[in-house]
Structures are given as structure tokens and as C-alpha cells.
Amino acid sequence: MTTSVSTQQETRRFRVYRYKRGDGGERFDEFEVPVGPHTTVLDALRWIQRHRDPSLALRHSCLHASCGTCGVQVDGREALACVCAVRDQGAQITVEPLANLPVLTDLVVEMHGFFERFPHAHPIIRSSGAPADADDGEVHLEGTHEITLDVPSAVPLHHHPHHDRHRAAPPGADFVRLEDCIECGLCLSACPVAATSHDYVGPAALAAAERLLEEPRGVRREDVLAWASRPEAVWRCHVGFECTKACPADAIPAERIMALRRELMFGGPDDEESKR
Amino acid sequence: MSATDKLPGTAEREQPGPIRHKGPGPAESGWVDPRRRGHGGRALALHRVTGLVIVVYLYLHLGVLSMLLIGSSAWGSFLSLVTAKSFLALEVVLIAAVLFHGLNGIRVALVGSGLAVSRERAMFWAGTAIGTAAVIFAALHILGAL
Numbered sequence: 001m002t003t004s005v006s007t008q009q010e011t012r013r014f015r016v017y018r019y020k021r022g023d024g025g026e027r028f029d030e031f032e033v034p035v036g037p038h039t040t041v042l043d044a045l046r047w048i049q050r051h052r053d054p055s056l057a058l059r060h061s062c063l064h065a066s067c068g069t070c071g072v073q074v075d076g077r078e079a080l081a082c083v084c085a086v087r088d089q090g091a092q093i094t095v096e097p098l099a100n101l102p103v104l105t106d107l108v109v110e111m112h113g114f115f116e117r118f119p120h121a122h123p124i125i126r127s128s129g130a131p132a133d134a135d136d137g138e139v140h141l142e143g144t145h146e147i148t149l150d151v152p153s154a155v156p157l158h159h160h161p162h163h164d165r166h167r168a169a170p171p172g173a174d175f176v177r178l179e180d181c182i183e184c185g186l187c188l189s190a191c192p193v194a195a196t197s198h199d200y201v202g203p204a205a206l207a208a209a210e211r212l213l214e215e216p217r218g219v220r221r222e223d224v225l226a227w228a229s230r231p232e233a234v235w236r237c238h239v240g241f242e243c244t245k246a247c248p249a250d251a252i253p254a255e256r257i258m259a260l261r262r263e264l265m266f267g268g269p270d271d272e273e274s275k276r
Numbered sequence: 277m278s279a280t281d282k283l284p285g286t287a288e289r290e291q292p293g294p295i296r297h298k299g300p301g302p303a304e305s306g307w308v309d310p311r312r313r314g315h316g317g318r319a320l321a322l323h324r325v326t327g328l329v330i331v332v333y334l335y336l337h338l339g340v341l342s343m344l345l346i347g348s349s350a351w352g353s354f355l356s357l358v359t360a361k362s363f364l365a366l367e368v369v370l371i372a373a374v375l376f377h378g379l380n381g382i383r384v385a386l387v388g389s390g391l392a393v394s395r396e397r398a399m400f401w402a403g404t405a406i407g408t409a410a411v412i413f414a415a416l417h418i419l420g421a422l
Contacts, residue, residue: 019294026294076298076311096296099306103293110293192320195298195306239384241316241396254316255393262390 068184203243
């Protein structure tokens with residue numbers, strides 16, 4: 001990919017944030033990078049790394065917006081560098097690490113603070129599927145532990161091909177991608193509330209909590225709501241919708257935060273029980 | 277593993293690095309990011325700014341009213357100042373701030389309660405249109421064109 005970049009004639013000027021511990025603080029370095037019609041910001045950064053400055057540190061893995069590791073700010077807007085086309089940017093492109101998380105080095109941030117915000121009861125089982133027998137409203141998943149879960153029959157689940165005993169949802173059912181969050185941290189970087197309140201748990205964690213309400217996986221509903229109703233959680237959101245705008249996976253964190261609020265205000269666990 | 281057995285660089289890694297912030301100034305200004313924000317982020321910033329404008333106006337208003345304690349002559353000279361066209365233009369700014377804050381507040385209250393979430397963008401633009409029309413009407417009225 002880098003070879004194809006270097007054969008192009010058109011160039012763009014990249015201003016890249018630099019920080020190395022004990023190396024004189026933060027600065028921006030500028031690089032003239034040859035680009036083609038399909039060059040991404042990640043291509044350009046790797047070109048810089050290979051041809052101009054091998055000490056440039058960046059994090060990436062899958063190259064197709066699946067792993068969520070290459071999140072950066074491109075001209076102040078959060079993006080996954082691997083799918084951020086250079087042609088959509090200006091003549092000069094400023095690349096910075098994500099905001100609101102400590103920088104480890106150059107474009108690499110410490111993600112510990114991001115994951116630490118998630119609800120502690122968040123289950124580690126990541127697979128999802130429509131139940132083999134949806135009529136009984138229960139799903140049996142095997143992983144590290146076998147857990148019997150209550151799943152509301154109204155919640156559509158997407159089929160996972162590796163779980164043969166899960167059948168696809170009935171024809172015509174709306175699929176809600178409950179697992180879309182790739183935990184890239186872009187939402188936390190874009191959130192104007194997180195910019196000034198480091199206690200705020202942030203959009204991804206709240207969206208994960210709301211997902212637990214939709215698909216509890218053995219987690220107690222009232223525990224999720226109690227976690228979400230803390231002062232530094234759902235009520236800290238100021239309805240800026242920047243998280244949804246920044247999200248590269250359409251996980252709609254802002255909408256999920258609002259759904260949590262609606263649940264807290266109009267439909268607590270008692271109401272839900274009475275509906276069944 | 278004892279402290280001396282730690283991997284090289286462990287102590288350095290445990291030191292928190294700098295945190296990049298948005299905003300034009302110090303970290304506290306991170307919520308005011310003029311770069312490529314969406315309508316929601318801009319609305320949030322403008323909501324806070326107009327809120328501050330309204331609070332400042334409230335205290336100014338109370339201060340001005342206290343001039344009545346001095347007497348009618350002080351009040352009369354003040355009135356001649358505030359009825360000047362340039363001062364009336366500030367009234368239009370105040371009305372714009374109040375309208376934006378109020379209309380956006382309705383949107384935030386509804387969406388923040390989980391109601392009409394999918395229509396939040398439409399509500400923002402509807403409020404903006406209503407507010408703009410009201411400000412134009414008020415400006416024409418206050419500045420004497422109507």
C-alpha cells in the first residue's frame with residue numbers, strides 16, 4: 001500500500017503531533033507526503049514512518065475499520081485513519097491523537113482510562129445470536145462459563161455464523177446491530193462534556209449499559225440502571241450528539257444515552273415487570 | 277515481582293502523558309471547539325454562551341433598576357442613553373440569546389428525556405428557523421422599521 005502511495009505525484013502537507021517522554025514536550029512536525037486518489041491518512045502516516053521518520057509512533061491493526069485501534073483527530077475531527085481518505089481533506093492535514101485521553105507517545109493514547117469507564121458488570125461474552133428456540137425467551141450460550149439468559153422476545157438479535165445452534169431472526173424482523181461498538185474511543189474524544197469533566201463515564205460506556213438493558217445476558221436490570229443513574233453517568237450528557245456523529249460503527253451512542261434516560265424517567269424495572 | 281524487577285521504562289510509562297484538549301484556550305475551554313463540530317456540539321456551546329449572556333444581563337438589569345433609588349434625574353439620563361439606536365441593537369442581541377436559549381432548551385429537554393430523539397436535528401433547525409424569524413421581526417420593530 002505504501003509503494004502505491006510513493007509512486008504518485010500529488011502531495012499533501014501533513015502536520016503531525018509529536019510527543020516523546022523526556023524529549024522536550026509536545027510539537028508538530030510537517031511532512032510533504034505523495035498521495036493518490038485512494039490514499040488514506042493511515043497510508044500517509046505509514047509512508048512518513050517508512051520514508052521520513054521511523055520514530056513516528058502510531059497504532060493500527062486491521063486496516064478496514066474493524067479493530068478501532070487507529071483512531072486519531074484529523075483536522076480536529078475524530079476519524080479512523082485507515083478509512084479516512086486524504087482526498088476529502090484540505091491541502092494541509094493536521095493529525096493529532098484522540099482528545100481526553102493521556103498520550104503515550106505521538107499518536108498513541110493510553111486506552112486504559114477508556115475501558116475503565118465501562119460498567120463493571122459488563123459481560124465478557126461477546127457473541128450474539130438469535131435463540132435456537134426463541135419461544136421460551138431464553139438463550140444458552142457457552143463460553144468460559146455457561147450462562148442462561150433471559151432475552152425479551154421483542155429484541156431482535158443478529159445471527160452469528162459461528163453459532164450453528166442459533167437461527168436467524170424471522171423474515172422481516174428488523175436487525176439491530178447490538179455489537180457495533182468497536183471501542184475505538186472516538187466518541188469520548190469528540191464529547192464536549194468529557195473535555196471538561198474527567199469523571200464523566202462517556203458515551204461508549206453508557207451505550208454499553210443501554211445495550212445491557214436490551215440484551216441483559218444475566219446482568220440484573222436494576223444494577224445497570226443504578227450504575228447509569230450516578231451523577232457522573234447518564235445525567236452528565238448535554239445532548240451534543242457529537243458521539244453519534246463521530247462513531248465510525250453507527251453504534252448511535254447518543255441515542256442509546258437518551259434511551260437510558262427515558263428508561264430511568266418513564267420505565268423503571270417495576271414498570272417493565274408489570275408489562276410482562 | 278519486586279520493584280527492581282520491573283521492565284525497563286515501567287516508571288516512565290506510569291507517568292501520565294499530556295492530554296490533548298479541544299477548544300481555543302486552556303483545557304477548560306474544551307467544550308468550545310470551533311473546528312468541524314456538528315449541529316449538536318455547536319448548539320451546546322451556543323447554549324452555554326447564551327446562558328452566560330442572560331445571567332450577565334440579569335445582574336446588569338438589577339444594577340440598572342437600583343438607579344431608581346438615586347432619583348428620577350439619574351433614571352432620566354439613563355433612559356436617554358439606552359434609547360439610542362446603538363444601544364437598542366444590543367437589545368436585539370439579547371432577544372436572540374434568549375430565543376436561542378429557550379428554543380434549544382425545549383429541544384434539549386425533550387431529547388434529554390428520551391422523547392423525539394430521532395427528530396432532534398429537525399427540532400434544532402425548526403427552532404433555528406423560528407428564532408431567526410422572531411429576531412428579524414423584533415429587530416425591525418425595535419429599530420423602528422415597523
